[in-house]
């Protein structure tokens with residue numbers, strides 16, 4: 001099996017519930033998922049179906065109630081708090097709707113925080129940050145502060161920060177939700193291209209069905225499990241917010 005075909009994220013039997021009025025309400029109900037290296041997946045689903053809950057579990061932020069989850073062959077369920085912190089820093093790239101850049105750091109410095117958090121050699125961080133920002137079209141904005149950048153440019157800096165360490169898995173929560181449709185499509189393409197180049201497994205959680213036109217696969221979270229969807233436009237009822 002070639003490197004591109006290797007499964008990097010393997011999840012099965014995942015359950016998660018929250019107590020509500022004394023009863024346990026199931027959100028994830030035996031969820032199964034498998035993503036290969038360099039593959040991109042859009043996860044759609046109506047509001048409250050558990051998309052953020054799933055991302056938080058995949059990112060090592062929240063524990064599942066039960067089930068198996070491995071990333072690059074490492075059993076994430078068995079990790080203690082220290083192991084989970086290392087997993088988040090080294091293996092996971094997070095991208096958020098509102099960028100979450102540090103306002104007092106330049107674009108390069110923001111990206112370097114992603115490099116350094118992963119424990120990469122600090123003497124190489126500046127070059128790594130400049131290189132990835134340049135490949136995301138920001139060569140002439142490297143030393144700008146976030147407030148001197150447009151929303152789309154800020155999100156490209158956030159993408160660079162998440163990807164500079166070449167994470168095994170990239171988790172993007174509504175990454176284009178704050179952008180106009182044209183900028184959203186361009187940003188999605190850059191994110192996909194970079195993730196593919198670094199062979200990261202990319203998971204985009206979104207209400208925007210058009211993201212599924214860019215990704216390799218579209219999955220819909222419904223009744224606590226993921227259903228594969230051939231084409232995003234074929235089940236519009238899945239996307240109502």
Ligand SMILES: Nc1ncnc2c1ncn2[C@@H]1O[C@H](COP(=O)(O)OP(=O)(O)OP(=O)(O)O)[C@@H](O)[C@H]1O
Nearest residue numbers: 018019027045046047048049050051052053054207
């Ligand atoms: N910490 C928590 N405590 C109790 N209930 C929670 C908690 N987090 C989420 N829930 C509940 O779990 C369900 C799934 O929430 P989640 O945020 O994962 O949905 P979502 O699909 O991401 O929604 P949206 O699209 O609106 O962001 C909701 O009913 C929510 O109220």
